[in-house]
Amino acid sequence: MIIQSVEFAGAIGAPGGKAPPGALPQVALAGRSNVGKSSLINRLLGRTRTAVARVSATPGKTREINFFRVRAKGAGGRTLEFFLVDLPGYGYARVPPELRARWKELIEGYLGTSRTLRGVVQLIDARHGPSKDDLRMIEYLASLETPTLFALTKVDKLGRGERAKRLAEVRKTLAADADQVIPFSAHTGEGRDDLLGALEAVLVETGDGT
Numbered sequence: 001m002i003i004q005s006v007e008f009a010g011a012i013g014a015p016g017g018k019a020p021p022g023a024l025p026q027v028a029l030a031g032r033s034n035v036g037k038s039s040l041i042n043r044l045l046g047r048t049r050t051a052v053a054r055v056s057a058t059p060g061k062t063r064e065i066n067f068f069r070v071r072a073k074g075a076g077g078r079t080l081e082f083f084l085v086d087l088p089g090y091g092y093a094r095v096p097p098e099l100r101a102r103w104k105e106l107i108e109g110y111l112g113t114s115r116t117l118r119g120v121v122q123l124i125d126a127r128h129g130p131s132k133d134d135l136r137m138i139e140y141l142a143s144l145e146t147p148t149l150f151a152l153t154k155v156d157k158l159g160r161g162e163r164a165k166r167l168a169e170v171r172k173t174l175a176a177d178a179d180q181v182i183p184f185s186a187h188t189g190e191g192r193d194d195l196l197g198a199l200e201a202v203l204v205e206t207g208d209g210t
């Protein structure tokens, strides 16, 4: 899949808010705060110089659900149009409990009611493997029966031996197929083509080729 254009399309700031118009298929990115969701979006969409999604070293940067409209060319020259959805990160310890509850409501309200959600990319920090919050999220996603891909982020921070070990561990913990778990680095661009290919498969398999 080749990305042709990307634009910010709108945001949901409060539970019950509406997605931007245009009933496009949606693929959401979930993961704990600071795991690299916004960085992955920028790299995936080829926007590393002029970022579309805001990146920050301070956890809790993305507080709204942000929608990016993407046009791409898939296999056989087929046009794909969809929303890539940047979710606020969960599991950030220094957020007051009431705000944390609101984020959960915002995220789960969106995921649980979006009729055009075709898949979720669940991000997991390659160095640490899935956290308790990640496992809770993964269980929630399984209950929705939404196709889920796993991106192991920040693999550039791991040595060769360590990453092979981590990758095997994560695949085992998640009981995931090998091609469902994609090592990724927003810094080096590793995994970008694999993830684009996997996203295309999700979009095409769920019947939204146009």
Ligand SMILES: Nc1nc2c(ncn2[C@@H]2O[C@H](COP(=O)(O)OP(=O)(O)OP(=O)(O)O)[C@@H](O)[C@H]2O)c(=O)[nH]1
Binding pocket: 031, 032, 033, 034, 035, 036, 037, 038, 039, 040, 054, 055, 056, 057, 058, 059, 060, 061, 062, 063, 087, 088, 089, 090, 153, 154, 155, 156, 157, 184, 185, 186, 187, 188
């Ligand atoms: N080394 C390395 N650092 C990364 C990578 N991806 C993200 N980072 C860094 O991790 C920090 C958090 O990245 P973000 O993309 O803002 O994370 P996020 O998941 O969107 O965070 P929230 O918006 O708080 O939920 C930033 O300092 C990034 O530069 C990566 O692949 N490799």
Ligand SMILES: [Mg+2]
Binding pocket: 037, 038, 039, 054, 055, 061, 062, 086, 089
């Ligand atoms: Mg973010």
